Amino acid sequence: MFETMTANTRRIEGVNIVDLSGRITIGEGTIVLKDTVRNLLQRNEKKILLNLADVSYIDSSGIGELVSSFTTVGNQGGKLKLLSLTKKVHDLLSITKLLTVFEVFEDEAKAIQSF
């Protein structure tokens, strides 16, 4: 079996940093991401930074959930940005042209300042 997807949220200077770990794939992985973002929005937390440093794998459903989260947060007047992509995840977002959609950061402090 593959590792379970986990999401742990830290709050720094009003920004919710979600440390994701594992695989964002159809089923459990995408559900964890969707529920995490939905729970933040229900608490009126609209500044969300997804830390993907420990995400080993994203399939097309996972990419779709990232996009869906991005639009859901945006539609509620918030911002969802990405932090610390691995090379493979970076390549996936590049080839799908989604690097033109997402704001991506390598440095957490700079990402927090950008909100």
Added chain:
Amino acid sequence: MNSSESTVELRIQSSLDYTDLVENLTNNLTTMAGCDSDHAYFIEMAVREVLINAIRHGNQFDLQKHVRVQFRFDAARFEVQINDEGRGFDYEHLPDPCDPANLLKSSGRGIFLVRSFMDDFSLIYVPDQGTEVKFAKKLARP
């Protein structure tokens, strides 16, 4: 791994419960074939995407229908063929997921990713049988 071709085939019910099993088998076979980590990753991704399409869109989770996965590989090439028992779809007219009008859609990227990362790709619909997807990666050798 010698240069002779190896073939492995399995047939599963149309349930996503089997995707990890097929993915693990794929990883074992790419290791046997001597794939480097990048090639193994891309092949694993392609198998996963096409398999999920076959279960979800092809066979529509009908447990009476099956998906057949066949791996063929030698020292130079890793080829996969996946057959479902569905009604097919208009592959030639799939929307371009990179079109600005489609960038914010939450689906429609699976086949695009497979085509992007594989060296060969084909998809045909055989009436009364289902969809057959074939893709292959050439294996780089030092």
